Every structure is written in structure tokens, then in C-alpha cells.
Amino acid sequence: MSEKQQDHQPSTRDYNPGGLSSREAHRRLEQYGQNVIAKTKHISGIQAYLARFKNPLVLILLLAAGISFFMGEIASGTIITVIILISTSLDFANTYRSEKAVSDLERSVHTKATVLRDGKPHQLDVACLVPGDVVTVQAGSIIPADGKVISSNSLLVDESSLTGESYPVAKQPGDQIYMGSSVASGSGELCLTATGAKTEFAHIATSLNHGNTSEFELELTRFSGLITHLTLGLVIFILVINILFQRSPAQSLLFAIALAVGLTPELLPLIMTINLTKGSLRMSKKGVIVKKLAAMQNFGAMDILCTDKTGTLTENHISVAKTQDFNRTECRKIIELAHTVCQLSSSYKSPLDTAIISHHQAKLTGTQPVQELPFDFERKRESVIVSQADQLTMITKGAPDSLFPIISHYRDKNGTARHLSPLLLDRLRADYQELSQQGLRTLLIATKSLETKDEYQTKDESDLTFEGFVCFTDPAKKSAAKSLRDLNQNNIRVKIISGDDPLVCQRVAHALGLEVTKVLTGDQINRLNNLQLAKIVDRTSIFARVNPSEKLRIIKALRQQGHVVGYMGDGINDAPSLKAADIGISVNNAVEVARDAADIILLGKSLRYLNDGVVEGRRTFVNTAKYLKMSLSSNFGNMISMAGASLFLPFLPMTAPQILLNNLLYDSSQFALPSDNVDPVQLEKPRQMNIKSLKEFMLVFGLISSLFDFITFAILKLVFNSTAAGFQTYWFIESLVTQTLVVLIIRSPRAFTKSLPSKPLLASIAGVILLALAIIFSPLGRYFGFVQPALTPMLVISLITLSYLVVVRVVSLLMARHNELIK
Structure with a gap:
């Protein structure tokens, strides 16, 4: 981030670098109300009880009691009145308990935001935010209200929920930002300008006024209406x-x-x-929090579960196993370069990034960050430009398949850059395949010397020099094998949808006893039209190297085949699939955008919790x-x-x-x-x-x-x-x-x-x-x-x-x- 960007501040009247004071925030909360779209008016218990008497059927009974008293039928009138009081009391008591229970469960998975109050950062419920609050966001964060960008560090925002635009939008200081969007990569500070019903998202939601009503609920409503009409017809008769x-x-x-x-x-x-x-x-006692009661019907009907493998099928104890250069030897420089990218990147830290940082706990000395090209799911890589001894260098880290096409050099035993011929590139691909067959997840590290210029773009990621592979191990989770058997006994088929290499996915599946019938990669899916995908998706066990749009196609194809599909995910790229599935499942420590899109939250990332929840459903x-x-x-x-x-x-x-x-x-x-x-x-x-x-x-x-x-x-x-x-x-x-x-x-x-x-x-x-x-x-x-x-x-x-x-x-x-x- 340049100094110019850091110093620039929009002319936002309410902006205070240290945030609002607690007293002022409380005053504004009283003035503007909670930061919620559909504000629920709080009523007392007495008001809730009296509201039962607005029910048309209760009003009819009160009319019947009145007629009885008028006609001199004192006993009948009294009995009807007493029955009305008893039935409304039962209704009130049971409804109150149910609503309180649901409210308690919802509070346990509320979204929080990092807010500056009294000059210090606090984790607060998004409902407590007010105009003038200064909010910090990073990759995976949901934008909690409308506001303006105060500072931006390669901030890319996904506004597809508002505009339908599938590509993230770069946000600079002074740009407007809206509730309902999410941070795809980078980080920044916002000054909120509108909350709750005053946001653009609230206006759109109000005008559309739509809800996710299941087919079962619609059929049941129609059926109840039919019974009611038949009853009234017979009553008149x-x-x-x-x-x-x-x-x-x-x-x-x-x-x-x-x-x-x-x-x-x-x-x-x-x-x-x-x-x-x-x-x-x-x-909830078995570690499953239901956000939407209507989701219970789909949970019990689910017959296919799509899930990533990391943390669900594996231990999620990812560690660096080794590095490997072009000469197939360990090289310390590779992990140092990877560590530099992880430390300077503002993108969401993946488990692989965390493993690199834990493995190489060294301070960056003599390295000055210049610019960042954040990770995105189309490129499947990220780069940082650094200055070292007056030399500008681009360090790129990403999926090997995404980097092989843009590598043109390698380093020999002396560290000298040499031209990479097609034959040698094939050898590198073979090395990568061999590492994958060993069950190792692999990232590729490459570098490039740069000339000084005002701004670097993704097109500068070309003619890179191969530095080496960083290999990770994440053993199969022992308890997952039993969970998979239990799900199979409950007639739920599990399909792996992963961004990892297909060979790594297959190795994990075989280790857990999961039958693999067919494997599809993202590239293969892209060559299929929707009809062709629908024919093959049912008998495919593993979908590997897939991006968010390909995941979405898989979910839709399975649903078109008549399956009730559950999707389990916890990352930024999982949100569209969580919404598209019949039942979206995430975990309590997932990124905000994934938790928000899910119907059900697991308190632990384990299939055991899920299997118990299915049985209860x-x-x-x-x-x-x-x-x-x-x-x-x-x-x-x-x-x-x-x-x-x-x-x-x-x-x-x-x-x-x-x-x-x-x-x-x-x-x-x-x-x-x-x-x-x-x-x-x-x-x-x-x-x-x-x-x-x-x-x-x-x-x-x-x-x-x-x-x-x-x-x-x-x-x-x-x-x-x-x-x-x-x-x-x-x-x-x-x-x-x-x-x-x-x-x-x-x-x-x-x-x-x-x-x-x-x-x-x-x-x-x-x-x-x-x-x-x-x-x-x-x-x-x-x-x-x-x-x-x-x-x-x-x-x-x-x-x-x-x-x-x-x-x-x-x-x-x-x-x-x-x-x-x-x-």
C-alpha cells in the first residue's frame, strides 16, 4: 500500500481515526436503532398474550360466547370463554418457549465485526454498529453496513449479491461500499454511513420481499388451505x-x-x-446449531453430502513436510520465499499459509513491501513485490498447475537461472505428480526481477523463474472412517469437492475406505455442458481442482437429478455453493460469509457432528x-x-x-x-x-x-x-x-x-x-x-x-x- 493511499481520507463528516466513544455509540444506537434489516419489534409478554385474541378463530369463538350470553345460555357462554382462555394460554406458553429457544440458538452464531471504540479494537455484534463507526475488514469478512473506504490494502470486494457482477471490485479510499457484499481479498478500514433499514441492501431486500420457502412448506400451506375450505363448506352445509x-x-x-x-x-x-x-x-446438544427451522426438513431428507477434505476428512494439522527444488533436493531458500509471501500478504490466511509461518518463524529483515497482487480463485495464485537491496522482486506462490504455463526459467545447482525447455517442464510436471501420489499437497514458488514502475498488474506474472515446491502433509482423520461408514449406513453418499490435486484427494479417500468410482477435475468440468455434466455427476466421487463457479455447477447438477444435496464448507469460495445447496452446512470458526450463507452451523468440523444431526433431523x-x-x-x-x-x-x-x-x-x-x-x-x-x-x-x-x-x-x-x-x-x-x-x-x-x-x-x-x-x-x-x-x-x-x-x-x-x- 502506498503512502498516498494510507494518508488519503474521504471527506466523511463522522470519521474519527480512533472510532466513536462508547457513550456516543450508545447515543447513536438509541437514535438510529439496531443494524438489522428486518427490525423485530419487541413486545412484552402481556402484549404477546393479548395478540392471541386477534386470531380470527379466537374472535369467532368470542362472538359465539357473546351470542350465548345474549341468548341466556350462561353456562355455554362461560364454558366457551374458559376454553378460549385455556387454549390461548397453551398457545402462548408453547410459542414463547419455542421462540426463546430459537432466539438463544441464533445468538450463539451471531456475526461479529472488528470495531474501533474509544481508540481500541473490539469484537462486537454487527447489530450494535452505528453510523460513524470505524470497522476493520479483511478477506472473508462480510461488509456489515454501508460506508466509505478509509484505507485500502489491495481491497477486493465481491458485490455479486447486489449487482450480480461475478468478479470482485477493487476499492480505493473514498469509494462507497455496501452491506451484503464480502471481502474477497485484501484488507481495509471503513467508516459506516448507514445502518439497518437505511442501507441499500435493506432497500433491495424490501423491494424484492422474497424468502426461501421450501417446496414442502408451500405444499403444506396449500393442503391446509384445502382442508380449511372443505371444512368451511361443510360447516355452511x-x-x-x-x-x-x-x-x-x-x-x-x-x-x-x-x-x-x-x-x-x-x-x-x-x-x-x-x-x-x-x-x-x-x-444443539450434539454440536449442531440450526439457524433456520425450515432447514430441518431438508436435513432429514439429505441423500448426498458434498464436502471438502481438509479438516473434515483429514486431521487439519497441516505441516510442511519438505521443500524440493529443480534438482530434487531440500532448499532453505524456498521456504524463506514462501514465508515472505505469507507474511506480507493481506489475503485470507489459508491453513497452508499458517503451516508455512509456523514452520519458518523468522523475522523479515531488509525486505520492504512495495505492492501486492492478491490471491483470487481464477488465477489460483498470489504475488508480492518486494524491495531487497534496491532490487525489486516479484515472489509468486500458488497452485502448480496455474504456474506451470507462466514459468520460463529454473535454477541450477549453483543458483543460476537457466531457460526451461518444454522437456524440462514436463519433468517438473512429473515431479509434481509424484509428490501428489505420495499424498503431499504442494505449492509452487517462483520469482521474477522487475523494473521500477508506478503499478504492477497480474499480467506482470509472466516469465517466472521456478524456485521450488513446498510440500505439506495432512493425514487422514482416523474418526472420519467411522463417520463415513455411519453416513453410508444412513444412505447418505459423500462426494469430495476440493481445490486440491486429484491424486491427493484419491489417496485420502482410499485411506478412509471411501469408494472412488470416478474423478473429475475443474478443467474437465469446463469442457462439459450442463446436460453432459448432469449425466456424469451422479457417479462421480471426487471433484478436484475446482473453483467456486465449478462447485456451483456440480451442486445444481446433483439437484437436477432429484437429489437433496447438502454442502459443507467454511471458506470464502464456499458461500455460493452453501446458498445453492438444499442444506448449507458450515462450522463455527468459518469465515463470516460462509457462516452467513449456511443453514446449519457445526460447533466442530467433523462428520460425527453432522451424522448425529442428520439422525436428529x-x-x-x-x-x-x-x-x-x-x-x-x-x-x-x-x-x-x-x-x-x-x-x-x-x-x-x-x-x-x-x-x-x-x-x-x-x-x-x-x-x-x-x-x-x-x-x-x-x-x-x-x-x-x-x-x-x-x-x-x-x-x-x-x-x-x-x-x-x-x-x-x-x-x-x-x-x-x-x-x-x-x-x-x-x-x-x-x-x-x-x-x-x-x-x-x-x-x-x-x-x-x-x-x-x-x-x-x-x-x-x-x-x-x-x-x-x-x-x-x-x-x-x-x-x-x-x-x-x-x-x-x-x-x-x-x-x-x-x-x-x-x-x-x-x-x-x-x-x-x-x-x-x-x-
């Missing part, structure tokens, strides 16, 4: 029938309102949120599917039963308070479902929600439920000649017991003794049934219109319930077998 039969208009209206509330799956979002939240909390999926199957089929069956009963019964099959009580008790029994045990066989394969299968399940088991309801109606009316109150009491019992017990039947295809439900679920179901019976047999029962059940009808109801559960069990086993045969 039932209301008309009751009025035509000249039943009490007030009672008919209350019945219709209660039916609409009772049959609409209004708790579906809450139950799913609780399920996903509990799953994410279990995953599938467990969450299976329990979510149980609730969906049970809830949707139960609601559909009740719709049919209510419509049929209204046609031939001279009274309402259930009163409004009874329907609401049934709904409250049933929903309460499901809050323990996320804790249910899951069969090991259900965790072995990736799980994807099949909406078509859900519809089939709803139709089949909804109709079975209605069939047994009609049998119950016929026996109660024709055999026992039940009064209205007796009929309502017995059907209330049958309806609640069958709804709550059926989950024990459909939860697993295995025998009950071999697949026991969790204790919380059993306790919840038993508690709800006992509570319902206690209400019926207690004095409280008469306020709901219940009568004391007789022994004989209760025995018949028990027999009907048992028969229903047996039929459901047989049909569920037949459907499971049929689905397996189709697969």
Missing part, C-alpha cells in the same frame, strides 16, 4: 341443514362456529414449530409426519361424520362447548408427540414429505374413522335409543378416545412391544383420556350437557373403539407394505 330442520337458530349457529374451529387445523403451525424447535434443541421429520397423518385424517373423518349426522339426527351430534372441549383435550395430548421414540429403521433412509401420500392417508383413514362413527351413531340411536344428551356423551367419549389412541397405532409398523412410545406421550394420552372421563363423571359434566354413562353402552363403545384401532392397524400395515412394493 350443516348450518343450512339444521335451519331447514327447524332447529334452534342460536344453537345451530354456535354448533357451526364451534365445528369450524374444532375441525380447522389451526394448531398445525404451532405443533410443527414445537416439533422443529425441540429437534433443533436436541441437535430424521427423528424430527418422522414425529412431524405422525402428527400430520393423525391430524389431517381425524379432521377429514370428523367433517364427514358431522355432515352425515346432521342429515338424520333430530338434534346436534355434539354441542358447541363439547366440540371445543374435545378439540382442546385432543390438541393438548399432541404437545408431547415431538418427544416420541422413533424406530431405528425409520432413521436409516433420507425422509421427504410426500403430499400425495398424505392425501391418500387422509382419505383412507378419514373414511375409516367416519365408518366407525356411523356405526356408533346407528347403535346409539337404534339399539340404545339414546337421548340427545346420552348420544352426545357417548360419541364425545368415542371420538376423543379414538383420536388420541390412534397415534399409538400409526406411529410404527413394528409390534407394540418392539416399538414402545415415549413415556411423555403415553402419559399425555392417558392423562387426557382420564381428564375427559373425570369431567364427564364429575358435577362439572352437567355444565357441558353430559349425562352419567351406563355400563352397557360404555362396553359397546369400548368394543367399537378396539375394533376401529384393529382395522386401522391392519390397513396401515397393508398400506406400508404396498408402498414398499412400489418403491
